[in-house]
Every structure is written in structure tokens, then in C-alpha cells.
Amino acid sequence: MNTKSPKTCCVEMVGPDVQMDQHGSSYDPANRLPAKCQHCSFPYLDFVPQPYLLTKGVVSPSEMSPAQMGNFLVRKRARQIFEIVVPQACAFYPTIEKKTKKPTDWSLAVPKAILAMPGRKADKQPSCPKCHEPKSGYAFEDHARYIAQLRQFDSQRVDVFKSQDWDSSGTAEDDFVSVNRERKKSGMPPQSWKEHIQWAIPGLEPPTHPQRWTRRHLSRNLFFSIRLEQLLKRAKVKGQLVRSYAFKEVQPSSEDEKWIEEKLRLLADKGLTGAVKPTQKAGGIQSWFQQFLKRNATTGQKSVRFAAVEQKQSITLPQAYKDFISAVGSKSFADVCGMEGSTTTVLLPHRLDFKNYRRGMMPYLEGEQAEVDGVMFAEIDSGDCFVFDVSAKASDCSIYWYRHEENDLEPFAANFAECIKRFVQKN
Ligand SMILES: [Zn+2]
Structure with missing residues (x-):
């Protein structure tokens, strides 16, 4: 007899690079995380600044949108659906619009589960002598192999989670050096630290030692179980958070289908299925x-x-x-x-x-x-x-x-x- 519980297949959820909680037109966060490591300045990845600021897209007709650090944003109905079908999977935080300081109807959803995923390593780069975090993130050697491993991953009934590993586009300190190197080549005067950084991370002081590494566009990946992804789709949750194309072939199993049917009935009883009409008067x-x-x-x-x-x-x-x-x-x-x-x-x-x-x-x-x-x-x-x-x-x-x-x-x-x-x- 097969006593093994069925595998929980997962898909990576992605969205546009421009997110509602980014600062200006940079991809840097509007809500800065405090430093966990006083040496390299690596932040507390799981900290949620309050009040949580949104800078753009608050009036968008979406119900679900990606956010920084593997979190995501949900409107009321989407939040209710999560609370009913995967209770306790996420913590929800209120948000305010940065410009007006007014509360918005979006909640920040922070997945409680953080799972170590296969495939990413931090080798071949310096790491911090104090906190041991790599300088610019965890990378994979071969994309196709990495994706293949993720498709095989079994989250064991965890429906929403973020990856433990993280990635970045490099450090602000290195960007500063390379920008000025290029400027020198083209005969332009060097930029000051303040000029360089203010549009992206205003108020960030210049580094005082060579191992202050302000990782930019720090990100974690977000995953949903295939059954949850399909459920949201069938409940017609309008969203900017979609299954990554690399996972397009992942199919729900017959157990998944049963779960989806059952949860859809639950949602239908509460009037939460079907497309919502725009709320604008x-x-x-x-x-x-x-x-x-x-x-x-x-x-x-x-x-x-x-x-x-x-x-x-x-x-x-x-x-x-x-x-x-x-x-x-x-x-x-x-x-x-x-x-x-x-x-x-x-x-x-x-x-x-x-x-x-x-x-x-x-x-x-x-x-x-x-x-x-x-x-x-x-x-x-x-x-x-x-x-x-x-x-x-x-x-x-x-x-x-x-x-x-x-x-x-x-x-x-x-x-x-x-x-x-x-x-x-x-x-
Ligand atoms: Zn450190």
C-alpha cells in the first residue's frame, strides 16, 4: 500500500518589475529594511516596516500585485480568499499611500513559510566576515537545471512560501565606483556619493569601509502551490501576480483538483468567486x-x-x-x-x-x-x-x-x- 502523501507541486509567481512599493522610478524599496549586520549592512529580510508605504498603482483595478522581498499585495476579496482557503499562510499588514499618507485598500501579504529551495548557491563570491551572507546573493549555475529542480520540489502541503535564498543586482557601492569609472573615461567630472544615490536610496550615508555592501533590488522568490494558483485563477482573481512562464507545464494532480473544487464551493457560498466589478463610482x-x-x-x-x-x-x-x-x-x-x-x-x-x-x-x-x-x-x-x-x-x-x-x-x-x-x- 502506498502511504506516501501526495506531492505538493509549486509554481513561482512573478509580476512586472515595477512594483507598488518601489521608491520613485528606481527598483529600490520605498520601505527600507533596518540593518541586521552592522558590518556589511545586510538587512532583516523578514522585517515589515510600519506604516507600509505604497508609491504607485494604488488605484489599479488589480486585486493582487507583487511586492518587495517575495511578499505580495492583495485587495479585500483576494485577502478574504487567502484567509479562507489557506488560513494562517500569510500575515497581513495595512498600507498607506506615500504621497497622501492615507490608508489604501491594499494589504501587504507576507508568507509565513520560508523554505530552503534546491539549486542556488553562494559560492565564488566574497561573503561578510561577520554575518557570512554573500556579497550579492545566491546564484544558480544552469538555469534549465535550476528550474527543473524547482518543478520537482515538494513543499509538503505548504501553499504559499518564499525562498530562503535571496538575490540582488549588486551593491550600491560597486555601482558608484563603476559609474565614476565610466564618467572618467568619457571626460565627465565624477559624481558625488549623494548625487549618485539620492534618486534610489535617499539619505544613505557614504560607506566608511570597503565591506559596506548595500545590496540593491534585493529579492526573494515567491511560490504558490499549483492548487492555490489554479484556485485563484478559477475564482477570477484579477492580478498582476502570475505563474512564471518557466512553470507553464505544471499541472494540478487529481488530489489537487478535489481540493480546488472543495475550496471553490466554500468561496462560492461566501460570494467570493467570479470577477469583481470596478469599485470606482x-x-x-x-x-x-x-x-x-x-x-x-x-x-x-x-x-x-x-x-x-x-x-x-x-x-x-x-x-x-x-x-x-x-x-x-x-x-x-x-x-x-x-x-x-x-x-x-x-x-x-x-x-x-x-x-x-x-x-x-x-x-x-x-x-x-x-x-x-x-x-x-x-x-x-x-x-x-x-x-x-x-x-x-x-x-x-x-x-x-x-x-x-x-x-x-x-x-x-x-x-x-x-x-x-x-x-x-x-x-
Ligand atoms: Zn554582514
Whole structure:
């Protein structure tokens, strides 16, 4: 008789590099962790600063989003689902918006389980003589082998956990030296420590000895059991936290399926399954939008013949977009989503892209993202863009943010008016 309990297969959960708890346009945390090691300054990885600051994306229509250090952010329904199906798996912390200091409806979910994962080593690099942590993190030799080991990993019924190992993009101190080396080569004056560091880690004092290693973009990986990942998907939790493509072939077992069915029934009884409607009050956003159009109306707009474009493409453009173009024309917005120095431009109808973001045109998209039928209407100078989802064939469309580097579509706003409000408020 086989008495072995079934294996719990896990998948790595990933999301865009831009996270809600990052400082400005750097990838460094908005919530600095205190140093555990007074020598190299290695931080307390499990410390949760309070109040926990969010810098961007608070109004995003997502319900789940990645956060620093292998943690993640959840809205109310997603949090309730975790509390019901995997009680005690995470600790939840309130968050506030950095700019306004107001509480947000997002909770920081911190997985309680931290597991040693196979495949990563810290050899071939210096480590701290006091705390013995490596200088820049734990690395793997061979990516394919590393992933293969993770796919075989059995978490033994732990549904949410972070990896014990960590990684970083190197130290701020080394970055400083290499930036000034490059500047010297091109005949530029050296940067001071303060100039170098203030946009990323404001207030960080210069190092006093060569083994102060401020690891940048310190990260831990987040894993869900395949059964939990599938459950969230089937409960239609809208999220920016998705299964890593490297784990796309992992399938739930028949035991997993039983668990999923049972938990889905539990959630259905409590009214927690199925897509949620946007919570934004339609009246509020519409009057804000009308005010915006009035304040930004430009005279001498050439009248735009939307009907010709719509007929040619067999698409109805959102009325709010047409109102915007008729009153304001093409318009650029600075620093959208706190991306300092960036410019986002809303395009005129003849410059819309009706081709490259349509359903089926973007490889690697899965689930809800793959269903989006996108028409690109705004460009960021970084190469990213925003699309209308015309799949609903309604007069109003949800807006998605296409990130070209991650090849990923992020829900951005419930409609065009709300999208413009986010552009204006840089949040
Ligand atoms: Zn140390």
C-alpha cells in the first residue's frame, strides 16, 4: 500500500518589475529594511516596516500585485480568499499611500513559510566576515537545471512560501565606483556619493569601509502551490501576480483538483468567486473628467472624423476618448505612474495601432491577459504603451498597460476617464 502523501507541486509567481512599493522610478524599496549586520549592512529580510508605504498603482483595478522581498499585495476579496482557503499562510499588514499618507485598500501579504529551495548557491563570491551572507546573493549555475529542480520540489502541503535564498543586482557601492569609472573615461567630472544615490536610496550615508555592501533590488522568490494558483485563477482573481512562464507545464494532480473544487464551493457560498466589478463610482469619475476636458480644452482643434476610422476598423472607440480628442487633441503627460522623466502621449485616431495588440497577436500571454483585444492609444517614450480592450464591444473599454520588456499586460483602469485621471495624478 502506498502511504506516501501526495506531492505538493509549486509554481513561482512573478509580476512586472515595477512594483507598488518601489521608491520613485528606481527598483529600490520605498520601505527600507533596518540593518541586521552592522558590518556589511545586510538587512532583516523578514522585517515589515510600519506604516507600509505604497508609491504607485494604488488605484489599479488589480486585486493582487507583487511586492518587495517575495511578499505580495492583495485587495479585500483576494485577502478574504487567502484567509479562507489557506488560513494562517500569510500575515497581513495595512498600507498607506506615500504621497497622501492615507490608508489604501491594499494589504501587504507576507508568507509565513520560508523554505530552503534546491539549486542556488553562494559560492565564488566574497561573503561578510561577520554575518557570512554573500556579497550579492545566491546564484544558480544552469538555469534549465535550476528550474527543473524547482518543478520537482515538494513543499509538503505548504501553499504559499518564499525562498530562503535571496538575490540582488549588486551593491550600491560597486555601482558608484563603476559609474565614476565610466564618467572618467568619457571626460565627465565624477559624481558625488549623494548625487549618485539620492534618486534610489535617499539619505544613505557614504560607506566608511570597503565591506559596506548595500545590496540593491534585493529579492526573494515567491511560490504558490499549483492548487492555490489554479484556485485563484478559477475564482477570477484579477492580478498582476502570475505563474512564471518557466512553470507553464505544471499541472494540478487529481488530489489537487478535489481540493480546488472543495475550496471553490466554500468561496462560492461566501460570494467570493467570479470577477469583481470596478469599485470606482461612475458619477465621481465622470464629473472629474468633464472638468478636466473643460480646463484643458484647446481652441482651433481640427474636427476629427472618428466615423471613418471606426468604420474602416469595425470598432467603436470609447466615447470618452473621442470627447478627449475633440476637446484637447493629442496630449502628453509627464511622470505617469511615478516614472520620473517619462512622457506618455495620447494619440490621435490616425496614429492608433489597430493591429499589433489584438487578441492572439501577443505571444506568451495567458489566461485573462490572452483574452484582451487591444487597440493602442497612448505611448510611453520607454517603449511601453496603453491599450483599450475592445473585446467587450461596449462604448467604454477597460485599459491595459503593455510592458514591452516583460511582454505583459497589466490592468490599468476601468475606463478611459479613469486612465486619464491616473495619468494626471501620476499614481
Ligand atoms: Zn554582514
